[in-house]
Amino acid sequence: MRKFTAIAAATLLLGLLAAGSAFAAEVIQGKCLEMNKEAKTLTIEEYDINFDKDFKFGHPTGINTTVDVATAKVGMEPVPGDTLRIAYIVKGDKKVALKVMNITKQNLMKK
16 A cells, blocks of 8 residues: 555656646747737847846847747837847747746836
8 A cells, every 4th residue: 555655646746747847938038129019929139148247138149039929928018129038838830928028127117
């Protein structure tokens, strides 16, 4: 009986760990290039993770990424030029945003 309980507990734990990683969102950060309200998409130029005093959010990579924001929680309205952080999941060949954080306007609100 004890062996069965231990095996059942281990199986349940492994299942929970596997399910938790399946729902993890990815994060990108970059400069807003376009917010298309009709198509409900947002295009950014991605930044890398090489931070320094001149590029405190990372260096531009030249990679433009478009995400679907139809169902996303969007903080302060992004405009071209704002630095954004986007949590997203991949559904098929689309990146679907879960949350859009406007870092530029958050920093202005602190002042």
